[in-house]
Amino acid sequence: MSEPQAKDLTHLFSVEAKSRKSSPLKSAFIYYGKPGMTFLGGGLPLAEYFPFETISAKIPKAPFPSGIGSKVSADGYTDITIDKVKGQPNQIELARSLQYGFTEGHTEIMKFVKEHHRSVHGMKYKDWDVIATAGNTESWDSVLRTFTGRGETIFVEEHTFSSALETCNGLGVNTFPVPMDTEGILPDKFEELLNNWVGPIPKLLYTIPTGQNPTGSCLSGDRRKKIYELACKHDFLIIEDEPYFFLQMETYTRDKSTRAGKAVHDHKEFIEALVPSFISMDVEGRVLRLDSFSKVLAPGVRFGWIVGQETLLERIVRLHEVSIQNPSGFTQSLVNGLLYDWGQSGYIDWLIKIREEYTHKRDVCIDAIYDFLPLDYVSFVPPVAGMFFTVYFDASKHPKFEEFDKDVLKIEKSIYEQGLKQGCLMIPGSWFKVEGNSVPPQTDVHSNPATKNLVFFRGTYAAVPLDDLVQGIEKFGKAVRIEYALE
């Protein structure tokens, strides 16, 4: 046990987090289940009255030899069953999962998640833990409440997930944009911004480093390291929102014949091919990782987890006690049942298959861009992670640039609407732009003349079958040709 302890960062807690008290009722709960003690302290209904005796699910069998999705053969499935009373080891029986309690998440599922996390990310300090949440959207809301308050400012990527911004907006938290390029945050520009910052440094950087939403970029290990050093130097937390982490892919190659050979071959190779996470380099306990099953199992399970130093997580658990309480018991029993049926190794097999699927989808998508978009007018970086791709256009080359008073937003709108007319919806990049209106600009790092006439659009290769995807990009290509007067 030579790892260090995390640093004391409790000075970063919000007024809300600092004011939370432990309920006196908790002190009574130490007597719950004590031999000889009749516990009349809590309003818990008897499990006898829960109208669910057993639940079961049909799931694909690890290691998924023929693939996942429609490739699973009829005998490639197995059934898992969860009883009301504990029958099997590692099962979260319904009498427990459907009862009150266990805000941190049930022991079995949290143990699985923690072991999985350790095997992928390693951890450089001792006192870290994992707590359950209702998914990353809820995690983000809880993190904001635990570290910020109305009128405070946080750092976010210049273009980011609009829903994450709206969470800030409701809470009255200002968002200040950190400069980025097509590969994510620019550490040098960020450092410049920090060095010139007037007033207290924001307490949080919110980032989606892998398969960034909306740009689809993947931040390199090198840039992450530099940004982490900035966090240590300027004393802020990094909140890495990482739902897309396992949707990493082989790099794109135009030559289809070389693709098959590029897949990862075993678990070790798979883990090593992953970009290092912020939390894997964290020695001070100043990274909180928001993780989730939404993109690798299913969004509707509404189960996420936060990894970080115990002392910081404890305040989030106190918040959860008086808000979500815990993720659904059905979710915990069923997902836990699936995970223990697969095992740690089977779960990695699943992630490898997911990687294969998304690599193929991305390939088909980029092939279609090469096939159908006017290559002289578009630029793009084939994504290596996530669900999104982006295509950039130079608005100044648009025939109506002068007519539209050189307003790039009008050009963007024109292309968006032509896309709709041709039957393909891509989201305009400006919808994700962080204005940072409420904080006066303190540096000039945002006025890069090389990019000021660029507009971009976000698309996804995740949500539609492959033939629809190709057709959609063909239609969007037609829209762009019309807009640029090429047909």
Add this chain to the structure above:
Amino acid sequence: MSEPQAKDLTHLFSVEAKSRKSSPLKSAFIYYGKPGMTFLGGGLPLAEYFPFETISAKIPKAPFPSGIGSKVSADGYTDITIDKVKGQPNQIELARSLQYGFTEGHTEIMKFVKEHHRSVHGMKYKDWDVIATAGNTESWDSVLRTFTGRGETIFVEEHTFSSALETCNGLGVNTFPVPMDTEGILPDKFEELLNNWVGPIPKLLYTIPTGQNPTGSCLSGDRRKKIYELACKHDFLIIEDEPYFFLQMETYTRDKSTRAGKAVHDHKEFIEALVPSFISMDVEGRVLRLDSFSKVLAPGVRFGWIVGQETLLERIVRLHEVSIQNPSGFTQSLVNGLLYDWGQSGYIDWLIKIREEYTHKRDVCIDAIYDFLPLDYVSFVPPVAGMFFTVYFDASKHPKFEEFDKDVLKIEKSIYEQGLKQGCLMIPGSWFKVEGNSVPPQTDVHSNPATKNLVFFRGTYAAVPLDDLVQGIEKFGKAVRIEYALE
């Protein structure tokens, strides 16, 4: 359609609620699923990759002729199955429940809940609706965020659920106690308090009117009516937190032979025997009802709902979009499957059986109090709703009253600890006391000399089997006898 519209109460929104914006992404979603449109707008994984093909559950068959719990016979169960792709009407298939979306709750389950609500409560205005939540604890947090802010004050019952107070505490919302007796809030005292109030009237009254936690009281229809009138006159909202509503019982009678004849006989009688809810008398749309399956199905399903006027609910949905998103898809599919298997009528049958069970538990509990507590030293009101009973003691009759400097809290602590020594845990009433510290007392309604030396303890007859319950009360009786030097 002669019912009125709800009153415009949007002036009661918090800064947080007023600042919420609709995401521009929502405007794109109108194109989702439109014929001829390739929608590349959203990062939704394909249902094909959800590793749950079907889920099923073994549930008791309505109308539960032999009872519920351990009384269900082997052939009294049936299986429900939910497929990935829609197979049956009213089913929420997994491809939908495990996908993103539907923050308001899925159509089928919300339709069921709405019909159920209407059949029980009736509704006196047109524009009401029902939205899904992750349970009443989460509902309460969201309601507070939607109507109050740091530094504001709300009304709560003088003794109330400590967790609900802790939700306020974290948000910086002060709680001002409304006087109550063993039957709940005293409308006259409340009116006096309101008439003497200095400054803006708090925007919310939080109340647990039925089976109140911790006192076990049930507020009469008459008192509710008077309190509702006060809400209209003084322009505040009533938040009725009603998880125990269907745990209403026959009144307690000492004579066991008369009990069997008192049960409700049919659905009509059952509905009519229920105390009228605040929302059933609401004509202005100023009641929000927090309802839940926690006490009638199982707490761990983490599914609740809020009923109220549409305009107020809309802001809570916006908050949910950037926090919980929606209750678990497994929960929605399974609970919905159960509800449609039972039907509206079967669900009422279930509630009638629950009523029978809790009536019996309450009877056994009160019988034991008569049998084992020193009746000259204890007072109590047999509860007619909920999970809790309370026993009151006159601290001034305690032998150590003088020695403890007439400090009733010391007497309470002494009895609590003697209970633990004898092997029964009951929660001291002072743990639920609302101090209202942060607001200076503005009336003298709290200094009732008749009650100032009373201490009380909260117990539950819900959480333990009947023989443990009787044994527990016997042990607590012994503790009280020792404390009052009776043995």
